[in-house]
Amino acid sequence: MDVTEKLIQGQNLTREDYVQLIHQSTDPLAVRRLREAAVAIRRSYYGDKVYIRGLIEFSNYCKNNCYYCGIRRDNLNAHRYRLTKEEILDCCRQGYALGFRTFVLQGGEDPHFTDERMADIIRSIKEAHPDCALTLSIGEQSYDSYRQFREAGADRYLLRHETADSTHYRRLHPPEMSLEHRKQCLLQLKQLGFQTGAGFMVGSPGQQPEDLAKDLLFLKELNPHMVGIGPFIPHHNTPFAGEPAGSVELTVYLLSLIRILLPRVLLPATTALGTLDPEGREKGLAAGANVIMPNLSPIKNRKQYDLYDNKICTGEEAAECLGSLEQRVQRAGYRLVMERGDAILLS
Numbered sequence: 001m002d003v004t005e006k007l008i009q010g011q012n013l014t015r016e017d018y019v020q021l022i023h024q025s026t027d028p029l030a031v032r033r034l035r036e037a038a039v040a041i042r043r044s045y046y047g048d049k050v051y052i053r054g055l056i057e058f059s060n061y062c063k064n065n066c067y068y069c070g071i072r073r074d075n076l077n078a079h080r081y082r083l084t085k086e087e088i089l090d091c092c093r094q095g096y097a098l099g100f101r102t103f104v105l106q107g108g109e110d111p112h113f114t115d116e117r118m119a120d121i122i123r124s125i126k127e128a129h130p131d132c133a134l135t136l137s138i139g140e141q142s143y144d145s146y147r148q149f150r151e152a153g154a155d156r157y158l159l160r161h162e163t164a165d166s167t168h169y170r171r172l173h174p175p176e177m178s179l180e181h182r183k184q185c186l187l188q189l190k191q192l193g194f195q196t197g198a199g200f201m202v203g204s205p206g207q208q209p210e211d212l213a214k215d216l217l218f219l220k221e222l223n224p225h226m227v228g229i230g231p232f233i234p235h236h237n238t239p240f241a242g243e244p245a246g247s248v249e250l251t252v253y254l255l256s257l258i259r260i261l262l263p264r265v266l267l268p269a270t271t272a273l274g275t276l277d278p279e280g281r282e283k284g285l286a287a288g289a290n291v292i293m294p295n296l297s298p299i300k301n302r303k304q305y306d307l308y309d310n311k312i313c314t315g316e317e318a319a320e321c322l323g324s325l326e327q328r329v330q331r332a333g334y335r336l337v338m339e340r341g342d343a344i345l346l347s
Helices: 003-008 015-026 028-046 085-098 115-128 143-152 166-172 179-191 209-222 248-261 271-276 280-285 319-331
Strands: 049-052 054-059 102-107 133-137 156-158 195-202 226-231 335-337
Touching: 003 015, 003 028, 003 248, 015 028, 015 209, 015 248, 028 248, 049 319, 054 085, 085 102, 085 115, 115 133, 115 143, 143 179, 156 226, 166 179, 179 195, 179 209, 195 209, 195 248, 209 248, 226 248, 226 271, 248 271, 248 280, 271 280, 280 319, 319 335
Parallel strands: 049 335, 054 102, 102 133, 133 156, 156 195, 195 226
Antiparallel strands: none
């Protein structure tokens, strides 16, 4: 039995098997077989639903200095901003009126937003919108911080591991950061009862097929509720400014692999896919993805949350353009839904 069928049939794969699968990303027959299997699995659990999340990018200050990121601490050309609590609540109110029932608070690791401030914001959102799910994406925090956020009412937490290979991790991050700590944070989030999301960049500098194989093995072991992957896109004010972008085709292929590997996972078709390819998110949906995250941030700040060059931040990906987005999802053969869309419980 070839490795493609082993994956589809749910057999345990070795790292060498996953490496072989990565190499098959250029084989049209393997790509089609895996895409068809991924779509069938996705439909069996989620039907034709595409869940929508309202993204609120509330701070582009960050204490970290990750080499790939446009809001890294040492980027002195970044135009910094923070939303006030009232601005965040206003984003939620506008989103709620548009029909959103999930909000995602995303920001750099900004010391201004202490545990107490974050817990107060979380409680206020949940009191105003008790029928909504609230996701946080604010990086590595302490166990006690995560506990406070959970007790305040946060439901989900997104923390990309970025790469599961420690050597590759060191190439992407400064010495004070470690893959071991990132993994520990993910385990703590699961222990505290968060619906937990991990993920990685595709085509980041120095990445090898063996690294991607480790990513897939790690995801299988972690068994997260959500997985966010997107192609690496360079930013002009980072050490990786001259590096080539990742591949849309490989990213889409990996979405199919992840859908088969974790059948019930919530899997976004990311903004980065749409940035590199106008049809990128549709391709993601056609490969097994089932989540889209339009932007609810104030329009004046969207360009400032500048993680990578040419990030799409106005137009059809914006929350105000739901009609256009809905039509694009329908053309891809799916149906946009506004419900909370909790992850189907994982074993």
